[in-house]
Each structure stands twice: as C-alpha cells, then as structure tokens.
Amino acid sequence: MKYKNWKKIILKSNNTISNVIKNLNKSSAQIVLVVNKNKKFLGTITDGDIRRGLSRGLSLKSNIIKIVNRSPITVNYEINKVKAKKIMNKNSISHLPILDKFNSKIKGIIILKEISSEEQSFDNPVVIMAGGKGQRLWPITKKCPKPLLKINGETIIEKIIKTCRRQGFKNFCVSINYLGKMIENYLQNGKKLDSKIKYIKEKKFLGTGGSLSLIKNNSVKQSPLIVINGDILVNINFKELIDFHIKNKSKATMVVRKSSFQNPYGEVKLQNMKITKFNEKPIRYFFANSGIYCIDFDCLRNLKKNTYYDMPDIFKLLQNKKLKVLAYPLYEEWEDIGDLATYNRISGLK
Structure with a gap:
C-alpha cells in the first residue's frame, strides 16, 4: 500500500522551487517531502503550494523553505x-506521510490514487476552441486546420483529448469554423x-471566446466547464484547477503562467532631465494568459x-458585473503551437 518510490520524492530544504517542479514532473506522486540536512522531516510541497x-x-530560484507546508496530516504507523x-x-487530502514515533524520520507515504481502485470520472465538459485560421502557421494551415497538424504522428487535438481522458474527462465540445468539416470528419x-x-459550429468568426454563447443547456451535465485553446499542449491537472475554482468561489478562472521579457537596451531613469539610475537590459516579470x-x-x-x-x-465583462474572477498560476510544461518555429521545434523538424 505504501508508495514504492517514496525515497525519490524527498528533497533537502536547500533546494529551489525549480528543483521541486522537476521532481514533481518526474514522479507520479504529485508531492515532495522536505527534510533538513539531518534528514529530519520538515513538511510537504504540492503544486498548490x-x-x-x-x-x-x-x-x-526561490528557496523551497518559503513554500513548505509545515503542518501536514501524518501517521506514525502503516x-x-x-x-x-x-x-x-x-481531511480532503491526497497524501499521507508515514513518520517514525518521534515525528522525525520519513518511513514512507500513502497516496490516495494509488489505493483507489475505481477510475475517476468527471462530467464537466471540456470545450476545445478549434475554429481559428492559424494564419501564423501558413502555408501548412492553408489546407489543414491547426488542430489537425501532427506532432510525432498524432494530431494536436488528439493529444489534448487524450490528456483529458487520462484524467477522467470524457465529454467534449469542439468549437469549429475554419476547415471545421475536416475536424468533424x-x-x-x-x-x-x-x-x-x-x-x-460558428457561422462567422467569433474570436477566442464568442462561440461559448452557442453552447446549449442540454450539452452541459456538470458545471464548471474547462475551456482550452486548440493549439495548447500542457500537463496541467484539470481536476485540481476545478477544485481551486470551486473552493475559492470563482465564477471564471484564468490559468496564467509566469513569463519574463528582457529589454534589449539599457534603461535610463530620469527626474527633471537628470539621470538618476541605470538599469542594464532589465528583465521584467509578468503573468501571461495560457489559453486555459x-x-x-x-x-x-x-x-x-x-x-x-x-x-x-x-473576463472584463464578468468583472464589470462584479462577479469574482481569479487567476490560477501554472508551472507545468506548456506549449502554444502558435507559429512555424514552435511547430517545427516540437515536431523535430528543421
């Protein structure tokens, strides 16, 4: 019953958040156990942290000690x-660390999904926006819609659907327009x-969200719904996104990813035409819309x-109506197949 690879998800407290992400992506545990230099248990880190x-x-690059959950629920025996x-x-948790009688040394961990034999299944619909022209990918999208472009022998939209199916989502609405019949066939x-x-089926181009107005009531068995652009490849856990959305009583949640932009020029700050500061090619950090x-x-x-x-x-419309809208930070691997350079890189083409 104990997770067999539990020793591989232990990290020392001098690691960075980047190291935690790498560990989470390598294992199926979805948790990291943190210890100090003497191997004493300090706490846990999940993607929510x-x-x-x-x-x-x-x-x-921040130290993981700043995000450690120091009060996880644990047991002292199997x-x-x-x-x-x-x-x-x-306790609405998915992990149960096993410690020694002194609550000091890690003896293992029990993971809910490992001991649950029944397959999870969710009725929440996943709406895939697949109606765009994909003009930045011309000429290859002149006769083939972007969601049907293949990466390693599989279309982009198949990859999206299979990712959702592995997580228990089975109901899909695909919004189509440009070369939509090809996608439907x-x-x-x-x-x-x-x-x-x-x-x-759009009769005219309605932007990246307008077709949501055409969803019929009888096609939605469970709210909220997931919306994803038809050119996104991502490892996000959609159930955890829904849980975040519901727990925080959000009406609309946008998944965002932390990005950066380096100014190619030296920045000169002025005050009344006097130079007050130099910043050589400063880096700006911001959150970007991920299309989910x-x-x-x-x-x-x-x-x-x-x-x-x-x-x-x-989102602006809902804000103006005083409805709660939130952001959900993304750290998982993410790719937007938005241009030829990205498509060629991911496809292994030159």
Whole structure:
C-alpha cells in the first residue's frame, strides 16, 4: 500500500522551487517531502503550494523553505487501506506521510490514487476552441486546420483529448469554423478516443471566446466547464484547477503562467532631465494568459449570442458585473503551437 518510490520524492530544504517542479514532473506522486540536512522531516510541497508561492511573487530560484507546508496530516504507523482512505477523505487530502514515533524520520507515504481502485470520472465538459485560421502557421494551415497538424504522428487535438481522458474527462465540445468539416470528419463522435464529442459550429468568426454563447443547456451535465485553446499542449491537472475554482468561489478562472521579457537596451531613469539610475537590459516579470480557463456555465448567459468575444473580453465583462474572477498560476510544461518555429521545434523538424 505504501508508495514504492517514496525515497525519490524527498528533497533537502536547500533546494529551489525549480528543483521541486522537476521532481514533481518526474514522479507520479504529485508531492515532495522536505527534510533538513539531518534528514529530519520538515513538511510537504504540492503544486498548490508552488502556485501560491508564485502568486506571492516568488521565483523559480526561490528557496523551497518559503513554500513548505509545515503542518501536514501524518501517521506514525502503516495503517490499512480502509483507515487511510477514511483519514484522507475526511481531511480532503491526497497524501499521507508515514513518520517514525518521534515525528522525525520519513518511513514512507500513502497516496490516495494509488489505493483507489475505481477510475475517476468527471462530467464537466471540456470545450476545445478549434475554429481559428492559424494564419501564423501558413502555408501548412492553408489546407489543414491547426488542430489537425501532427506532432510525432498524432494530431494536436488528439493529444489534448487524450490528456483529458487520462484524467477522467470524457465529454467534449469542439468549437469549429475554419476547415471545421475536416475536424468533424476526423474526430466524428469521439468513439475512437473513448469520448463523447459534440460540435459548436460558428457561422462567422467569433474570436477566442464568442462561440461559448452557442453552447446549449442540454450539452452541459456538470458545471464548471474547462475551456482550452486548440493549439495548447500542457500537463496541467484539470481536476485540481476545478477544485481551486470551486473552493475559492470563482465564477471564471484564468490559468496564467509566469513569463519574463528582457529589454534589449539599457534603461535610463530620469527626474527633471537628470539621470538618476541605470538599469542594464532589465528583465521584467509578468503573468501571461495560457489559453486555459475554468468557467461556471451560468456566466455564459451574460454573452450575446453570435457576438465576437476574445476570452479577456469575457473576463472584463464578468468583472464589470462584479462577479469574482481569479487567476490560477501554472508551472507545468506548456506549449502554444502558435507559429512555424514552435511547430517545427516540437515536431523535430528543421
């Protein structure tokens, strides 16, 4: 019952957040156990701790001690599966570290998904925005819509759907316009991908979010819904995004990623034409829209049907109506197949 590779998810407290992310991406545990130089247990780190740290302004180079959860629920002995599940379900946690009787040394960890035999399944629909022209990828998108471009023998949209299916999401709405019939003919009803696929058919281009106004009530079994651009490859845990959205009572949540831009010029600061400071090629940090969203279905009633909206327009509209909108920091691997250079790099083409 104990996670067999638990020793591989232990990190010393002198590591950086970047090291934690690398460890999380390598293992299936979705947690890191932190110890000091004497191997004494200090606490745990999950992706939620990382997101909160990044949203507070920490960087990937920051020491992990700043994001450690120092009060995790633990046990001092190996308990049976029934008791372990009861403790984790009662406390809404997914991990249960096992410590010695002094609460000092790590003896293992129990992970909920490892002891749960039933496969998770969610009715929340995933809306894939696949109606754009992909003009930055011309000429290869002149006769093939961007979501059907292949990477290592598999189309982009198949990769998106399979990522969601592995996490238990099976209901999809694909928004189509440009060369949309090709996408519909390729995916059909989703049976070959063990999914259920419906289509939102734009009659005119409605931006990156306008087609949400065309979703029918009977196509949504569970709110909130996930929205993702049809050219995004990402390792995000969608269930954790939904949990964050619901727990924080958000009406619309935008997944953002921390980015940076280096000014290629030396910056000169002035005050009354006097030079006060020099900054040589300064780096600016900011959060960028990742093209992934979690939205309550009832929010879509605020949209005018068949009206052009980009997704930021929808968030501004909801803000103006005093509805709660939040950001969800992303640290997982993310790629936007937005131009030829990116597509060629990911596809291994020159």
